[in-house]
Amino acid sequence: MKEIAIDRLRPTQASHGRIEVEKKTRDFARLSGRELQMAIAEKPIPVVLGPGGDAFAIDHHHVAAALWAAGIRKAPVVLVADLSSLDESQFWLTLENRSWTWPYDAQGRRIAFGAMPRHVYELEDDPYRSLAGLVREAGGCEKTTVPLEEFRWADLFRATMAAPPAIEADFDAALQRGVDIARSKLAIGMPGFLGDKPSV
Template identity: 55%
Template sequence: MKTLSIKNIRPTQLTHGLREILRKTQFYESLSGHDLEMAIAEKPVPIVIGPGDASFAIDHHHVATALWRAGIKTMPAVLVADLSWLSYQDFWLSMDDRRWTYPYDTKGHRKSFADMPEHVWELEDDEYRSLAASVRDAGGYEKTTVPLEEFRWADLFRTYLPYPGTDDEFVTIQRQAIKLAKSKIAAGLPGFVGEIPA
């Protein structure tokens, strides 16, 4: 494990959930000393080395952004793969094949890999991604090791639920999303815990 400067961590997705980031930021800001060090150590960012020896995060974009917003400039990192020998195009094709990237915008439209921002904190806010995290935390589905599972749940909610434009709407839609997550419509998604009637 090594320590990386957060400003040098490149994202592999276009969106994140700002509500989730703000919650994590408050958590890190509430800690100090040993407790803060332990909390940071618990979430090392998994990275893939790409062209130009750049470090690309394949998970924990929200954690990295929350730490940055909390004034913490470095975080532990775990090397998953070194693909620095690949060309730019082959690198992204390999990342896509391994499901280590999610090049979709807030509307669910696929974009070019060239559209990836340079920094993790520059991602576009997707309320449905925050909704996916809050539904998981409320027991709507279980966390798994399936790559990018939260985005699959976010896309389900994007398909069936209206956009939560205000805090009150978010709370209302969250209740609907929990029911949807436990319905047969969600069967087959990673972490599904709902009851499927016979």
């Protein structure tokens, strides 16, 4: 499996959930030796090659940022597509058509592709994105293969509740509200919607 320097990985989203990054960083920091190598190998970062041959991460931005925060400077990658023959405009439009990019800032506002951060560890913190991940872990919804599903949940929470705190220790009330919303009629049609069904 090929490895790449994390500071060479280009992001395809502008924001992430800092709480999720911090949790993953703690998980990596607790490991060493073979256990750490195995944990890193389990989550290869899917990339596409873009103009100039740059490697763009199309998923696992939280993993890459957590590895960087834990002092790990290389990550395994798996090549999904080589789009290096496209110009900048064609490249980003192709990513969007394939649901491989999320060009929205931490407030849910559309941004220009040229305004995307340069490094995976420079993404803005979106507390709603953290909430989306924590709600799924709490059984509010289930993981699916729908691309960018966590951002869709983050936008639902952004539209239906006050901003959650940026600190995990203060998250209990926001998490309960998020689970309630995820299990309500407001979330019908969302990827992984469970309604009143028990989570697996």
